[in-house]
Amino acid sequence: MIFALETSCDETSTSIISPEGKILSHIIVKQSDHEKFGGVVPEIASRSHIQILQKIIPQTLFEAGMEISSINAFCSTCGPGLIGGLLVGSTVAKTMAIANNKPFYPINHLEGHALSVQINKKIDFPFLLLLITGGHTQIYYVHKIGSYKLLGTTIDDSVGETFDKVAKMLGMKYPGGPEIEKRAIQGNEKKIQFPKPLIKNNDFNFSFSGLKTAVRLKIIKEKNKNNSFTNDVCASFQNTVIEILLRKTEMAIEYVNENFPKINNLVVAGGVAANMQINKSFISLCKKHSLKLAMPPKELCGDNAAMIGWACLQRFNLGYKGDINFKPRPRWGLEELNDEILVNKI
Ligand SMILES: Nc1ncnc2c1ncn2[C@@H]1O[C@H](COP(=O)(O)OP(=O)(O)OP(=O)(O)O)[C@@H](O)[C@H]1O
Ligand SMILES: [Mg+2]
Missing domain, CATH: 3.30.420.40 (ATPase, nucleotide binding domain)
Incomplete structure (x- = not known):
């Protein structure tokens, strides 16, 4: 006990x-x-x-x-x-x-x-882990307990922190992730093109501070900050984050398949994993690579x-x-x- x-x-x-x-x-x-x-x-x-x-x-x-x-x-x-x-x-x-x-x-x-994903489900080692929290954005090859290989990390802000800061810029309450997810449902994810920092780099690292600044500038420039603008910012921002996470994780899957003992599962864990849109997007990625997606229940x-x-x-x-x-x-x-x-x- x-x-x-x-x-x-x-x-x-x-x-x-x-x-x-x-x-x-x-x-x-x-x-x-x-x-x-x-x-x-x-x-x-x-x-x-x-x-x-x-x-x-x-x-x-x-x-x-x-x-x-x-x-x-x-x-x-x-x-x-x-x-x-x-x-x-x-x-x-x-x-x-x-x-x-x-x-x-x-x-x-x-x-x-x-x-955390193993509490309710049997997930065997080794697995690939995308850890998306308020403090961290990292990709690990989890060989077993006590054997963790860091493949990539954010070089500035974490993804959760970026959600929180963008929400704050839009006058939403803390924590911002769930607020942005709600508003994004009503917005157009293709409406605004935001940058995807480091997306073309040949490593598994992330950067979100440039994206955060781009959102800030977009908000400052907009004269008509109505509901529909806010919804579109949320949808486009969330979609950009998801594209970055998908791309880097896919690169890591390909690297791991070539260099490490075989994995059957991709685990996506941490506070940001509660986002249903992220969940949906990773289901497709896993199908493409014949992997099982394991995410902890929301709580x-x-x-x-x-x-x-x-x-x-x-x-x-x-x-x-x-x-x-x-x-x-x-x-x-x-x-x-x-x-x-x-x-x-x-
Ligand atoms: N539905 C959601 N969509 C996006 N982000 C979300 C959602 N729900 C929660 N978050 C984000 O998750 C983060 C909190 O996650 P978590 O509690 O794992 O982080 P933390 O404990 O602060 O950081 P760490 O675990 O790295 O120390 C917050 O930034 C919050 O905005
Ligand atoms: Mg945490």
């Missing part, structure tokens, strides 16, 4: 995962105090995590019908993320572990997103403790031991896990 905490950004979440990998209880509280600032305020997030955790930890045990003494290991996201939130979550989880004489596992948030796309508990359970089952002295890290790449796992193995 794993008790997991997720506090790396503005969701406060707790979960209990059974030894079979079933989610016995799961609470996600999206902090709403940030909306009026148009983005996450780290200090407010940390304080809110403290207040929310006090309420939801007992609720989590209650929902699972469990005493804390039945928990075998405690874990929390230890990075990457906002350091204040990471400190709150890890201090609480470590305290619970010490008080109950059980191990504490520091979990990498990106490993949580990467493996497991954004930040959540179930994916952290799941990643912890995999490590627990593989014989990795906990590390009560682990210091949370604001930056902590997936590839950095490759050596650390070997060091921490029993």
